[in-house]
Amino acid sequence: xxxxxxxxxxxxxxxxxxxxxxxxxxxxxxxxxxxxxxxxxxxxxxxxxxxxxxxxxxxxxxxxxxxxxxxxxxxxxxxxxxxxxxxxxxxxxxxxxxxxxxxxxxxxxxxxxxxxxxxxxxxxxxxxxxxxxxxxxxxxxxxxxxxxxxxxxxxxxxxxxxxxxxxxxxxxxxxxxxxxxxxx
Amino acid sequence: xxxxxxxxxxxxxxxxxxxxxxxxxxxxxxxxxxxxxxxxxxxxxxxxxxxxxxxxxxxxxxxxxxxxxxxxxxxxxxxxxxxxxxxxxxxxxxxxxxxxxxxxxxxxxxxxxxxxxxxxxxxxxxxxxxxxxxxxxxxxxxxxxxxxxxxxxxxxxxxxxxxxxxxxxxxxxxxxxxxxxxxx
DNA sequence: ATGACATTTCAATAAATTCTGAAGACATTG
DNA sequence: CAATGTCTTCAGAATTTATTGAAATGTCAT
Numbered sequence: 001x002x003x004x005x006x007x008x009x010x011x012x013x014x015x016x017x018x019x020x021x022x023x024x025x026x027x028x029x030x031x032x033x034x035x036x037x038x039x040x041x042x043x044x045x046x047x048x049x050x051x052x053x054x055x056x057x058x059x060x061x062x063x064x065x066x067x068x069x070x071x072x073x074x075x076x077x078x079x080x081x082x083x084x085x086x087x088x089x090x091x092x093x094x095x096x097x098x099x100x101x102x103x104x105x106x107x108x109x110x111x112x113x114x115x116x117x118x119x120x121x122x123x124x125x126x127x128x129x130x131x132x133x134x135x136x137x138x139x140x141x142x143x144x145x146x147x148x149x150x151x152x153x154x155x156x157x158x159x160x161x162x163x164x165x166x167x168x169x170x171x172x173x174x175x176x177x178x179x180x181x182x183x184x
Numbered sequence: 185x186x187x188x189x190x191x192x193x194x195x196x197x198x199x200x201x202x203x204x205x206x207x208x209x210x211x212x213x214x215x216x217x218x219x220x221x222x223x224x225x226x227x228x229x230x231x232x233x234x235x236x237x238x239x240x241x242x243x244x245x246x247x248x249x250x251x252x253x254x255x256x257x258x259x260x261x262x263x264x265x266x267x268x269x270x271x272x273x274x275x276x277x278x279x280x281x282x283x284x285x286x287x288x289x290x291x292x293x294x295x296x297x298x299x300x301x302x303x304x305x306x307x308x309x310x311x312x313x314x315x316x317x318x319x320x321x322x323x324x325x326x327x328x329x330x331x332x333x334x335x336x337x338x339x340x341x342x343x344x345x346x347x348x349x350x351x352x353x354x355x356x357x358x359x360x361x362x363x364x365x366x367x368x
Numbered sequence: 369a370t371g372a373c374a375t376t377t378c379a380a381t382a383a384a385t386t387c388t389g390a391a392g393a394c395a396t397t398g
Numbered sequence: 399c400a401a402t403g404t405c406t407t408c409a410g411a412a413t414t415t416a417t418t419g420a421a422a423t424g425t426c427a428t
Contacts, residue, residue, distance in 0.1 A: 010319050013309040017326055020302035024333075027213060027295055031386075043325050045318040050405070060388050065406055086396065087404065094325075096332055111211055118204035125197040135194050137229040141278075142201055145226075148280055149208075215416070234375075244418050249376055270426065271374065369428100376423070385414070393406075398399105 014043050033067045047080035047089035105160050112156050116149040198227050217251045231264035231273035289344050300333040
């Protein structure tokens with residue numbers, strides 16, 4: 001039996017933690033429910049069933065099923081098949097770095113690339129446009145936006161590549177970030 | 185007159201860029217409209233009126249007004265008062281770092297602190313709870329979550345403090361991030 | 369003060385997102 | 399293979415968020 005059999009204090013603490021994690025990952029574009037379910041699994045001393053989670057978190061069976069499916073797609077929750085058990089059990093991935101870097105690699109990076117590409121495309125359109133004074137200025141600023149998106153992508157890539165925990169390169173990269181006071 | 189008088193290519197490029205920026209900041213919890221309006225102002229060679237923006241971005245007067253108000257609250261758009269002009273003109277802040285660091289300072293930081301505090305509070309609740317084997321394990325994992333949130337906050341603070349463009353300290357901090365393969 | 373615009377506000381509406389609950393699929397056991 | 403318990407799916411409900419449009423407010427020139 002899970003910690004559901006434990007005293008109310010423990011359950012309350014787990015829910016509080018789940019809420020905190022839920023809010024945090026909501027800021028990263030995930031549904032809050034994902035954070036709550038992951039946290040309950042992560043903090044549980046043993047794998048839980050969908051039903052356990054539904055009761056603990058007061059979610060419908062459907063919501064739990066969909067949430068678990070999404071968590072599994074992200075590789076942050078695994079099935080924990082138990083011999084001799086009809087029901088499925090689930091457990092949380094515990095390697096934070098693995099989870100975080102995956103999201104950065106598959107999600108944040110795609111956004112950064114798409115943003116950079118579209119800005120670059122816009123800049124290219126201006127190359128071809130008639131070169132009035134105004135459009136020149138617009139073009140120059142657009143190039144700065146492209147450069148910023150490029151920098152963001154480079155930082156992201158450095159972070160992603162640093163799976164070996166050598167982060168020093170990020171420091172070097174950031175030296176080139178715009179300095180305070182340097183308006184243009 | 186603004187670049188609205190320019191040829192269609194320029195306007196199209198500005199809209200494309202605005203969309204890209206809008207999507208990017210949407211990921212940071214802002215409305216897409218904020219990114220589009222800011223981009224139009226930033227790329228314009230001169231300040232624009234609310235009306236210019238409404239026409240260019242096909243937004244209602246009300247939406248433009250609210251969006252400009254929010255952008256001004258974030259200090260990323262300023263009024264550009266023009267002597268002898270009835271209407272108000274607006275121009276974009278051009279210092280990226282100023283804008284980004286402000287958002288980190290006022291928004292991301294608040295989230296990180298709240299998350300850390302709530303996790304710490306949950307952990308504290310477990311200190312007091314009866315110490316069964318299960319709750320001990322839960323407690324241990326919860327402490328790891330607290331440590332992670334603490335690390336995230338430290339990175340954020342380092343980033344915010346690095347207004348002088350010395351980012352090397354971030355590299356040092358990150359040395360303590362969980363290493364790949366180090367499961368626990 | 370009045371008229372002519374410009375801007376803000378906000379209730380109503382629209383759009384987007386999330387959740388529920390029930391039907392059906394699937395698997396296991398007797 | 400029927401009965402039972404579990405899991406998934408998805409249309410509709412509920413909720414949240416964003417936008418509109420129009421009334422209210424403000425501003426300036428006459």
